[in-house]
Amino acid sequence: xxxxxxxxxxxxxxxxxxxxxxxxxxxxxxxxxxxxxxxxxxxxxxxxxxxxxxxxxxxxxxxxxxxxxxxxxxxxxxxxxxxxxxxxxxxxxxxxxxxxxxxxxxxxxxxxxxxxxxxxxxxxxxxxxxxxxxxxxxxxxxxxxxxxxxxxxxxxxxxxxxxxxxxxxxxxxxxxxxxxxxxxxxxxxxxxxxxxxxxxxxxxxxxxxxxxxxxxxxxxxxxxxxxxxxxxxxxxxxxxxxxxxxxxxxxxxxxxxxxxxxxxxxxxxxxxxxxx
Numbered sequence: 515x516x517x518x519x520x521x522x523x524x525x526x527x528x529x530x531x532x533x534x535x536x537x538x539x540x541x542x543x544x545x546x547x548x549x550x551x552x553x554x555x556x557x558x559x560x561x562x563x564x565x566x567x568x569x570x571x572x573x574x575x576x577x578x579x580x581x582x583x584x585x586x587x588x589x590x591x592x593x594x595x596x597x598x599x600x601x602x603x604x605x606x607x608x609x610x611x612x613x614x615x616x617x618x619x620x621x622x623x624x625x626x627x628x629x630x631x632x633x634x635x636x637x638x639x640x641x642x643x644x645x646x647x648x649x650x651x652x653x654x655x656x657x658x659x660x661x662x663x664x665x666x667x668x669x670x671x672x673x674x675x676x677x678x679x680x681x682x683x684x685x686x687x688x689x690x691x692x693x694x695x696x697x698x699x700x701x702x703x704x705x706x707x708x709x710x711x712x713x714x715x716x717x718x719x720x721x722x723x724x725x726x727x728x729x730x731x732x733x734x735x736x737x738x739x740x741x742x743x744x745x746x747x748x749x750x751x752x753x754x755x756x757x758x759x760x761x762x763x764x765x766x767x768x769x770x771x772x773x774x775x776x777x778x779x780x781x782x783x784x785x786x787x788x789x790x
């Protein structure tokens with residue numbers, strides 16, 4: 515479902531010229547991230563479950579962890595960029611073309627990737643160079659660094675502090691920015707005279723807020739708590755939301771609740787049928 519949904523979003527946005535706008539360009543990047551995000555974890559987890567081979571190499575664990583942290587951080591920042599896009603579009607519509615020009619979009623996307631990659635490198639370099647002297651069994655369905663570090667034979671309080679800092683930078687601050695943006699957006703929507711414009715703005719904003727809630731809430735709840743208050747079972751249940759459900763539901767939420775995407779999908783299908 516995730517592969518089909520995200521690939522469909524990318525192809526529709528690419529092929530339909532009506533969707534060649536900053537918001538849909540950012541949405542195509544979100545689908546690309548989700549596509550890579552779920553592919554980092556689910557295939558290995560599924561093969562482990564189906565074939566009973568519940569092992570992964572040390573290097574493989576590091577690679578999986580690197581891509582997970584990179585994509586998780588980049589998606590958190592990209593969701594904040596989407597909130598900024600809606601803020602400018604609704605609150606400053608006449609300035610939208612200036613504020614959301616192509617150069618700004620490229621900076622937003624490359625900045626999200628670069629910042630999250632640097633953060634991921636820092637975490638992985640630390641985690642892969644500490645001694646592990648206990649059981650090598652990770653109580654999780656993927657190589658989550660906090661779950662790995664419970665097996666370390668040294669005090670990892672420094673790492674726990676860096677997890678708190680990076681979670682604040684990549685999740686809490688973007689979430690505060692999103693909340694402030696949508697607070698201003700809701701005030702602007704309430705002052706709108708056009709009923710149609712108000713409905714369209716509410717639809718777009720409620721869609722984005724649904725995605726944000728699904729992604730940020732379980733992530734922040736998991737990584738901001740001290741280790742003494744966390745349990746492996748609870749961590750695994752919460753991880754399902756941001757590693758599996760969110761990448762799977764994002765394209766469904768954005769397409770089924772968006773008339774422009776559904777219209778573009780029909781046009782692309784008609785074009786393909788006519789060409790055949």
